[in-house]
Amino acid sequence: xxxxxxxxxxxxxxxxxxxxxxxxxxxxxxxxxxxxxxxxxxxxxxxxxxxxxxxxxxxxxxxxxxxxxxxxxxxxxxxxxxxxxxxxxxxxxxxxxxxxxxxxxxxxxxxxxxxxxxxxxxxxxxxxxxxxxxxxxxxxxxxxxxxxx
Numbered sequence: 001x002x003x004x005x006x007x008x009x010x011x012x013x014x015x016x017x018x019x020x021x022x023x024x025x026x027x028x029x030x031x032x033x034x035x036x037x038x039x040x041x042x043x044x045x046x047x048x049x050x051x052x053x054x055x056x057x058x059x060x061x062x063x064x065x066x067x068x069x070x071x072x073x074x075x076x077x078x079x080x081x082x083x084x085x086x087x088x089x090x091x092x093x094x095x096x097x098x099x100x101x102x103x104x105x106x107x108x109x110x111x112x113x114x115x116x117x118x119x120x121x122x123x124x125x126x127x128x129x130x131x132x133x134x135x136x137x138x139x140x141x142x143x144x145x146x147x148x149x
Contacts, residue, residue, distance in 0.1 A: 008062060008063045008067070009058065009061050009062040009063065010062065010063060011062060011063050011064065011067075012062075013058050013061070013062040014058065014059055014062045016055075016058055017054075017056065017057070017058030017059040018055065018059070019055070020051045020052065020055030020058065021052045021055040021059075023051060024048055024050070024055065025052065027048040027051075028048040028049060028052075031044075031045045031048055032045060053122060056122065056126065056129065059125075059129050060128055060129060064136065071136070074132065074135055074136075075132065078128055078131045078132055078135070079128065082124050082127055082128050082131070085118060085127075086118060086119040086124055089116075089119050090116075090119045093116055093119075
């Protein structure tokens with residue numbers, strides 16, 4: 001059994017993902033402008049973000065131009081950190097919510113519910129993409145600096 005088997009899509013799907021995100025943002029902006037002018041659109045603005053979420057998924061699941069063992073290792077490391085952040089924030093929210101509800105501290109509960117954004121799938125996906133792209137950028141910069149010396 002080959003260890004190089006991957007479940008990632010080819011690199012070309014990253015371009016499709018970026019175009020889906022851009023199209024979704026443009027569509028959402030157009031709907032918002034039309035609705036601000038008082039014209040009711042039958043297409044809700046939240047539905048226009050569905051292609052953006054699909055685009056984020058394509059970005060996460062597609063390979064880089066040069067996919068090697070180090071990038072696979074980096075992907076695994078970033079995913080484990082993102083999952084740990086999500087689990088810790090969920091546990092913290094649950095514990096604080098339980099304690100606050102037990103003592104009747106509603107404002108504190110509402111404040112700590114802001115942690116729920118840290119286990120939102122869209123936020124986790126964006127965090128993964130940003131962490132991966134920044135890591136690759138700094139690695140490439142470091143490699144170029146060593147190549148020049």
